[in-house]
Amino acid sequence: MLEDDLRTQLLIRPALREEAPIILGLWQNSARWLNSKGIYQWRPEYFIWSKFWNL
Numbered sequence: 774m775l776e777d778d779l780r781t782q783l784l785i786r787p788a789l790r791e792e793a794p795i796i797l798g799l800w801q802n803s804a805r806w807l808n809s810k811g812i813y814q815w816r817p818e819y820f821i822w823s824k825f826w827n828l
Contacts, residue, residue: 801820803815
């Protein structure tokens, strides 16, 4: 496999307002996964839509 075959492009941009539920879902799932591994850095209950609704 050539080195050129491994290149990918990644576009990073701010999330759109309508993407907020998707982002919150990612945070919640990440927090649950961390907690399941005994890492209590994030609490899933912190990432709820009502806390971010007025942003």
